[in-house]
Amino acid sequence: AQSVAQPEDQVNVAEGNPLTVKCTYSVSGNPYLFWYVQYPNRGLQFLLKYITGDNLVKGSYGFEAEFNKSQTSFHLKKPSALVSDSALYFCAVRDPYSGAGSYQLTFGKGTKLSVIP
Amino acid sequence: DTAVSQTPKYLVTQMGNDKSIKCEQNLGHDTMYWYKQDSKKFLKIMFSYNNKELIINETVPNRFSPKSPDKAHLNLHINSLELGDSAVYFCASSPGTGNTDTQYFGPGTRLTVL
Numbered sequence: 001a002q003s004v005a006q007p008e009d010q011v012n013v014a015e016g017n018p019l020t021v022k023c024t025y026s027v028s029g030n031p032y033l034f035w036y037v038q039y040p041n042r043g044l045q046f047l048l049k050y051i052t053g054d055n056l057v058k059g060s061y062g063f064e065a066e067f068n069k070s071q072t073s074f075h076l077k078k079p080s081a082l083v084s085d086s087a088l089y090f091c092a093v094r095d096p097y098s099g100a101g102s103y104q105l106t107f108g109k110g111t112k113l114s115v116i117p
Numbered sequence: 118d119t120a121v122s123q124t125p126k127y128l129v130t131q132m133g134n135d136k137s138i139k140c141e142q143n144l145g146h147d148t149m150y151w152y153k154q155d156s157k158k159f160l161k162i163m164f165s166y167n168n169k170e171l172i173i174n175e176t177v178p179n180r181f182s183p184k185s186p187d188k189a190h191l192n193l194h195i196n197s198l199e200l201g202d203s204a205v206y207f208c209a210s211s212p213g214t215g216n217t218d219t220q221y222f223g224p225g226t227r228l229t230v231l
Binding site: 032104 | 121159161173221
């Protein structure tokens with residue numbers, strides 16, 4: 001079964017500093033990985049995804065994520081945090097080799113990012 | 118832009134009532150989903166429909182019944198509401214059932230059962 005872990009419930013970072021939100025996954029084969037952001041009282045917005053190819057994926061709003069197969073990680077990063085980046089971030093995984101469940105997206109529990117002015 | 122829209126945004130009701138949440142997408146997608154987000158923000162798939170046919174049905178009480186009149190709509194009907202049903206329900210859609218497909222989410226419906 002596929003699973004994803006976000007080890008930090010909350011991440012605090014000063015505005016202008018780099019930020020990292022951690023995600024590790026577990027699947028039987030090669031994973032498809034996604035990051036979503038949820039602003040207060042809003043739906044989830046897609047940020048980026050890794051399917052294949054370059055391990056560094058660039059997405060919306062200056063975010064990027066690095067796929068590391070040996071560490072089974074897909075950490076979300078941004079070089080310079082903005083106060084407006086404060087939100088709840090979800091990592092999600094899909095295992096394309098899991099048969100009937102291969103189209104199912106499994107989400108982590110979310111990490112609350114607070115960017116301090 | 119209202120690519121995936123849900124109504125109502127808020128729903129407050131008494132235990133035992135029956136209620137429906139509607140979802141519509143104007144993206145031309147073939148696949149739609151319902152997710153439940155609990156008070157701890159944990160997000161879990163409930164159902165998925167592809168071209169009006171059920172393809173995912175997770176372990177959800179049979180009081181929950183999805184209905185897809187056409188591929189642009191996926192409604193969620195809940196019978197005999199219970200306190201534990203209080204949550205935010207998100208509708209989502211994706212182009213198809215392809216493994217690489219991105220899911221796009223609606224704004225959510227906050228259901229409160231009193």
